[in-house]
Amino acid sequence: MKKVIYPGTFDPIHNGHLDIAKRGSKLFDEFVFAVAVNPSKKPLFTEDERIELIKEATSDIQNVSVLSTKKLIVDLAKEEHAIALIRGLRHVSDFELEFQMAMMNYHLNPELSTILMMPDEKHIHLNSNLVKEIARLHGDIVDYVPLAVHKHLKAKFN
Numbered sequence: 001m002k003k004v005i006y007p008g009t010f011d012p013i014h015n016g017h018l019d020i021a022k023r024g025s026k027l028f029d030e031f032v033f034a035v036a037v038n039p040s041k042k043p044l045f046t047e048d049e050r051i052e053l054i055k056e057a058t059s060d061i062q063n064v065s066v067l068s069t070k071k072l073i074v075d076l077a078k079e080e081h082a083i084a085l086i087r088g089l090r091h092v093s094d095f096e097l098e099f100q101m102a103m104m105n106y107h108l109n110p111e112l113s114t115i116l117m118m119p120d121e122k123h124i125h126l127n128s129n130l131v132k133e134i135a136r137l138h139g140d141i142v143d144y145v146p147l148a149v150h151k152h153l154k155a156k157f158n
Contacts (some may be wrong), residue, residue: 004030005080009036010128014127014128014144014145015144016124032080033058034073035047035067086116089116091124102116135157
């Protein structure tokens, strides 16, 4: 069984993340969202809320699971017997950071590959911070996030 891990904060998951998950899940037997729990970040959604939103948004994808971690992603990947990490790459400006992380992860665990996948161009402009800011200002985000996320964002900002 070939397993890939998709690490991120996912605060919240948006349609760009879902696009990567739908296409990536066709390449691997198991596709695992790893919700990063980083005390230095101040997420809008709790760890449990992010996990539930991902589960709800991906319920139609058979081989997707969700977990959370406070560990180095390479250590999680080893524990989970994953062969690769998958990361979204939206713009050229993302490449430098993603390349740096991929190389560090390779040095920490040469058995682990990193795959950079571009989302569909209709999602290329999305990021979680932008979605939250539009929602906070009561803008229309219905085309950018799954329905469950839309409802939760509206509730958070009302």
